[in-house]
Amino acid sequence: MRQRPTLLAAIAVLGATVACGGPADGRIELTIGTFTEFGYEQLLTEYEAAHPGIKIVHNRTGQGGPYHQALFTKLGAGSGLADVQAVEEGYLADVLARPALFHNLEQIGPATADRWLDWKYQAAKAKDGSLIGYGTDIGPLAMCYRKDLFAAAGLPSEPEAVKPLFASWQSFFAAGDQFVAKSGGKAWFDSAAQIFNAMHNQLDTGYFDRQDRLTVEQNPAIRQNWDQVTAAVARGQSAKLVAFSNEWNSGFKSGAFATKTCPAWMLGVIKEQAGAGNAGKWAVTDAFPGGGGNWGGSFLTVPKQSRHPKEAAELAAWLTAPEQQVKAFLKAGTFPSQVKALTAPELLGGTDAYFGGVRSGELFATQARKVGKAQYKGPGDGKIQENASTPALQTVEQGASAREGWQRFVDSAKKLAK
Amino acid sequence: MSRLSRWDVKYSPYLYIAPFFVLFGLVGLFPLLYTAYVSMFDWDLLGGDPVFVGADNYLALFSDNQFWTTLTNTLSIFVLSSGPQIVIAVLLAALLNSRLRAPTAWRVGVLLPYVASLVALGIIFANLFGPNYGLANNLLELVGLDRVDWQADRFASHVAIAVMVNWRWTGYNALIVLAAMQAIPKEIHEAATVDGAGPVRRFVSVTLPLLRPTLVFVVITSTIGGLQIFTEPKLFDAMPGSNNGGSSNQFQTITLYMYQSAFEGGHLGYASAIAWVLFLVVIAIATVNFLITRRLAAGSGVR
Structure with a gap:
């Protein structure tokens, strides 16, 4: 009853856009949007240390449902998305249906051939053949x-x-x-x-x-x-x-x-x-x-809204490389989708x-x-x-x-x- | 008198009252009218340019079974919640109005459910009304009654949601009614007592008629709120995050359907049409309630 305040609050949250003014020190600011737990905090710090020209802002949403709803609302609005945006498997089809709104990662990103299990790689391909997302984790x-x-x-x-x-x-x-x-x-x-x-x-x-x-x-x-x-x-x-x-x-x-x-x-x-x-x-x-x-399992995408698509794709490619996903797995339990990661001793040795x-x-x-x-x-x-x-x-x-x-x-x- | 000060006298008052109208126009009138505009388009969240379709959304809506289901659900939940709620609120106010020890503590007490987070309440009540492990069913069994599937049964689910709504709003309304009761002059009650009226007669013939304006207010606000119930049915659904309102939409309200159409389906035009129909329904029912309350309260006793 008297739903107004709640609805308004929800709309306010949806409408809140990511403030994106570049930092004053001349570094490029990249934003990355994820939900629940990807195990990326440590990795992002590591990436910043290795790339002095880049500053990363991580927007984490607690739940997948509201996260994806906001994602599609911002896609519709034409602004407000992060440079790298995670998409869960269940919502991927809706993203793949709009390849025009996302970058083809095989065009702008570094070479990543044969990195993933084939079914995971194929799942992120739009009908026009472009690769919309880099696979992160899976749920075999x-x-x-x-x-x-x-x-x-x-x-x-x-x-x-x-x-x-x-x-x-x-x-x-x-x-x-x-x-x-x-x-x-x-x-x-x-x-x-x-x-x-x-x-x-x-x-x-x-x-x-x-x-x-x-x-x-x-x-x-x-x-x-x-x-x-x-x-x-x-x-x-x-x-x-x-x-x-x-x-x-x-x-x-x-x-x-x-x-x-x-x-x-x-x-x-x-x-x-x-x-x-x-x-x-x-x-x-x-x-x-x-x-x-x-x-289950997710993908990292680079929306066309991004102002630094090339740098964003590089970051996403690095995060989804086998070495990094194994670290994310040890941190957050996200099971890696990369062929090489599946043979990593840290992963194979795990018991429960x-x-x-x-x-x-x-x-x-x-x-x-x-x-x-x-x-x-x-x-x-x-x-x-x-x-x-x-x-x-x-x-x-x-x-x-x-x-x-x-x-x-x-x-x-x-x-x-x- | 200079021209400047003439202008000052003439236009300044408008400037002083402008903030309200500017705000109202921005967050009240504009969304209302823009929703009406959007409702005449086939407007998809991600689908490119909107296409003008005139009244098509409304025509589709009136032949949409789900719309009628949700409208019925909304009215049913509304009647189950607002009716008992106002009766209990008036009785509760009468109790609070009698001489109690620590009156403030009691008054704050009835307001507590209103202060608690709606989401927390929703989760707790969904647990209480769980078909398999819920407390409500255990109690029913304890007194020898049959278990009820609060999720599957349409009427039972409406009752469960209405209980949630009543739990939250009865105290709030009771306090409003209480304030009105305390504004009734003592002399009238004394005069009635001298005339030989007992407490019940005084309540019916003195208190109720004098509460009329307040009751009209309470009825109208709870009509507006009751027809827009959203969070309770959303959280009541066993499937987390679902907007379906049960497996066969048995407790999906019209606001929930509107929300689902807009943000899950991406059909902004259709959702706007639902919003406008809901707006008209609210106005219609609020008017009817206004007329009924006015007559009922005026029907007996003091004029």
Whole structure:
């Protein structure tokens, strides 16, 4: 109620532009905008020391949502963006759809050939072939599971032994049935949308084809995934907990589900939410149904608004070089996307006591190489996941039939794509 | 008299009152009119030049199911919040108006929810009304009732959001009503007592009619606020940051839909059309409320 002050404040924040007057000492001032934690503070100081002519201002936003909203508002306004601007994977499609607003890094930046895993590199290419972003980190998918719950339900529980359960989606859902039956009705996974998204990202074609036409109704694979997931919901496999909600957090603590699709950064989430009391109960294994997958990770872009594009591209290229990303990984846990970084001893030596002392660095490096080719994401792809498929799957979990849910999904997707 | 001082007398007063009008024009009138202008364009946040489309946005809006859903949600949440809120506020004010020990402490007490951060309240209430692990459901179970899915059920979600709104605003309105109550001359109450009126009769026949102007004010401001509820439903959604207002928009309010259209969808023209329709709805309902309150309060007792 009486929303005005809050709205006005929000607009004021959106409208606040980055003050950009060059410093008086003749140095070039570069601004860089990131969100949450990229682990760059130390690196930026290092860069300034090595380049006396450059001063760097780091604008950090706490949350990804408001950060990207401000990013697109400033893109629309035509001013106010930083020289180097981070973009998260889920928002990349909307950026790639407007290559005219960003610099082609292969044109203005230093040579960076073969630096990244191919799928990460391809994901940052616009349709016209220009490279819009340098890859920073990734979220290669593995499977996390509750060892104790598996054992109690008579399933294998050691990381090597559970791999066959996660060989394909079929085996995954079959094991789910077994688990639900033997555990007295406990849920197998956290929510339908989490599984559906992972399955969807493994398809050759996403929600849009290369001509940016919506494929939801035409692509039988999407419908098949839908049917499989909603059938599993009907058989009691879903805990029906919306990802990242309060109740989802509580679900980790109370052991409401037995498996979790697990990108590298999810280990931290599980540790925090399940808490010390559940240490040793969770495990992670280097298998993922249907091959591999990626969830999350970001890119550094240089908007056309930048007044020092060349210097900005140099900074972004330096930050995303393997040596620097390994340092960022050690600082903030952002899993590097660079081929060379994946063989760095600092990364491969990493272990995680909470997950039974697993060699987590090596495990996720293996999973990163299993990711197939980058799926083409049309403009609005992220919105369809967030505002069409996820809520529609939630309605099924709340009691709607699979058919009703599908219809809702199709209708909202069409509306969003309009 | 010199020409200069003649001008001074004639124009200076305008200069003195100018700050208000300049500010009002800048942050009040201009956005209002510019929104109307934008609403006649197909105006995309990143889509290049806007195209004039006349009334198309409004026509599309009236055939948009989601618009009607959100309008219904807004009215439902508004009725569930403003109605009980004003009744409780008046009763609370009557209580505070009686002889209490430490009156200031009580008055500050009822204002506390208003001081607390809205976002913090939103998060706490979303927790209380969590379908699986929420306190509200545990209490319901304790007294032998069925659990309620506060997220999925449309009406239940409206009740939960209305509770959040009432929690925050009842005390604030109670204080405004209390101030008006204390302005009622003691003599009138004494005269009524001499005439043999008991406390209830005095409240109904003396206090309420004399509160009329204040009640009109409270009703109008809570109408304006109640129809623009935004933060509560946004934070109530289980999916963090979502503007969907539930899986099937079951508690998306019209402001939330406007915000989603503008800043998530980038359709500034469409969002502006929503804003204008909301503006007209607020004016219409505020007028109706004004007329009703005036009649109700005038209907009984002292004239």
